[in-house]
Amino acid sequence: MIADMNPEDIVGDYREVSLQLYGSILRKILYTEVETPYPDGKLIVSTTNPDGIITHVNRSFVEMSGYREDELIGAPHSILRHPDMPPAAFKDLWETVQRGEKWQGYVKNLRKDGGFYWVKATVIPNVRAGKVVGYTSVRRKPSRSKIEECCKLYPTLF
Amino acid sequence: MSFQFTVSPDFTPDHLSGWYIFNTWLQKQTELAIHLEMYNDFQSQRDAIQADNIDLIYANPFDAAMLVREKGFLPLVKAEGAADEALIVVNANSPINDVAELQPGARVAYTEDPDVRLMGMIMLEPGDLDKNNIEPVLTDNYVLVAKHLLKGEADVGIFLAEAYDDLSSMVKKQLRVLVRSQISVIHHALMIGPKLRDRRDELQKILLEMAADEKGRGVLKALGFNAWQIVDDEAMEFMIDLMDTLNT
């Protein structure tokens, strides 16, 4: 389950939209134009079970997302889904990792406070004894030029 | 039967004798015949691994995937609290204040250490630098990376954090750290090959108890460690997955 976003958590002026997430979840999103820059030298790491439910996050994930760890564990990874991200990107992500391959892409993520942050994400299947037991995503700092390319490209993919 | 032991070639020279002392100690504790073979570079060490000539290794995290997934190695322990971190460093007088200001063609000094180079190159990505558009300045050790920066023969240097911290304060005063990685889950590990599998529990027990024993503590000190800490299979798999995501 993902809760709707709470106006009290939002920092700054916000817009409101409803996002249809996988598993017929309809989530009310409140989002602002406030960007949190990616911290130098850090990796943001999370692991999900095969269904995309978060099972592990590192400290940088908690800091950047603005959620507490206990709000993240057990939530679908779409808790970070930003309305500016084209659904095609995540369709490609899931098709790629379900084929057993590595996916890499630039993602705009939504913070609990309504702000956003850009990452360069790499997602891989966790294979243990020949079986996929989950997926891990490791994010690193993207270059400004790549972010600008995505800002032009992504609106055309809806 | 004699077993072959080797250490990732990026160990600090100060600790070379420490590894021999450790090997002597380990043989005594286990009553195994273990021969310590040091290789000068990663490639000759990898050739020995490929030829199944290694049974025990203090491995660089970069080689862990190959050791576990291709050669059936299992993790034993790591140095307590230890993690490999990388630094991006410039000359103190460099006009560069942020990796994003670097330009294609930048001269990047680094050593052969594969995990440090990987972390370092990732920290250069925010400047749109990658292995195809930098000018590599490959050196034998971190002192030489510093030298290249001081002489203006490189624009940036990639350091193992520990090696940078060990530079003299005179040298460090003439350098400036742009980025310090805070990854904390990438580390070297002592690992065993298939021929030592049966002895895994026993070896782990001996190593974990080392810090509680006076003689053992002395040996650890010679290696620059406080204690060994267990690395279980899942922790190793997780680190391998993480390295795999970075290696793209």
Ligand SMILES: Cc1cc2nc3c(=O)[nH]c(=O)nc-3n(C[C@H](O)[C@H](O)[C@H](O)COP(=O)(O)O)c2cc1C
């Ligand atoms: C390991 C892993 C990490 C993911 N990380 C993110 C993320 O950081 N942000 C995001 O919006 N979606 C991420 N996703 C994709 C989500 O599972 C989901 O597909 C996406 O948010 C779109 O939501 P929807 O599939 O419900 O439409 C990740 C998926 C996996 C498997």
